[in-house]
Amino acid sequence: xTSLDDVVRSTERRLLRLGLMLSGSVHNAxxxxxxxxARAHRQWDRIGGLDxxxxxxxxxxxxxxxxxxxxxxxxxxPLAEPLEPATYDDHGIRQAQRDATWRLLARLPRKQRAVLVxxxxxxxxxxxxxxxxxxxxxTVRSNAARALATLRDNLSAEEAH
Numbered sequence: 001x002t003s004l005d006d007v008v009r010s011t012e013r014r015l016l017r018l019g020l021m022l023s024g025s026v027h028n029a030x031x032x033x034x035x036x037x038a039r040a041h042r043q044w045d046r047i048g049g050l051d052x053x054x055x056x057x058x059x060x061x062x063x064x065x066x067x068x069x070x071x072x073x074x075x076x077x078p079l080a081e082p083l084e085p086a087t088y089d090d091h092g093i094r095q096a097q098r099d100a101t102w103r104l105l106a107r108l109p110r111k112q113r114a115v116l117v118x119x120x121x122x123x124x125x126x127x128x129x130x131x132x133x134x135x136x137x138x139t140v141r142s143n144a145a146r147a148l149a150t151l152r153d154n155l156s157a158e159e160a161h
Contacts, residue, residue, distance in 0.1 A: 001048040004041060011054045015061055021117045022065040024102050032068070036060045059132045062118065066110055066133075104154050112147035115140055 012033070019029030040047055040057060047053050105113055111133065118129045119140075126137040126144075133140065 001045075002053055004037075004044045004048065007048075007053050007057065008037060011057060014054075015057060018058060018061050018117070018122065019065070021121045022062070022114060024106055032061060032064055036064050058122070062114055062132050066114060104151050107154055108147050108150060112143045112150070115143040116147050119144060 015033045015036070016029050019032040020026060023029050023032060036057060040060060047056055050056055105116070108116070114133065115129060118124045118132065119126075124132075126140045129140045130137045
């Protein structure tokens with residue numbers, strides 16, 4: 001059985017990044033991961049015996065995010081500081097792109113946002129995402145298609161302004 005301390009040390013940053021991508025806020029990401037780790041601690045005898053406890057924790061983070069009622073859309077704020085150094089040369093361009101990305105993602109319904117984060121940030125397949133969300137792969141594909149269409153429409157509207 002893998003110890004909780006070992007798993008936390010090896011996955012904490014990744015879980016925080018996932019929480020950040022889902023919630024759009026460093027503080028909400030920290031709260032999200034802390035809640036999940038507290039619940040996981042109570043259930044570690046079962047979770048630690050799994051083949052991939054890290055994957056289980058990732059699923060817990062996504063489900064916790066989808067279930068949070070206190071994370072209101074209007075309380076989500078753009079990320080102030082990145083967790084990883086950016087690769088762009090111009091800080092102003094980088095900040096504008098980051099702000100635009102967060103504004104666009106914040107407009108998506110929670111499940112559509114989760115699908116995009118799991119697909120493009122976590123690089124998971126549709127069946128893997130379906131398993132995490134408890135839906136069919138077809139539902140994952142339709143949520144992704146709707147989310148991307150919404151992003152395209154919103155991006156076109158932003159560019160028109």
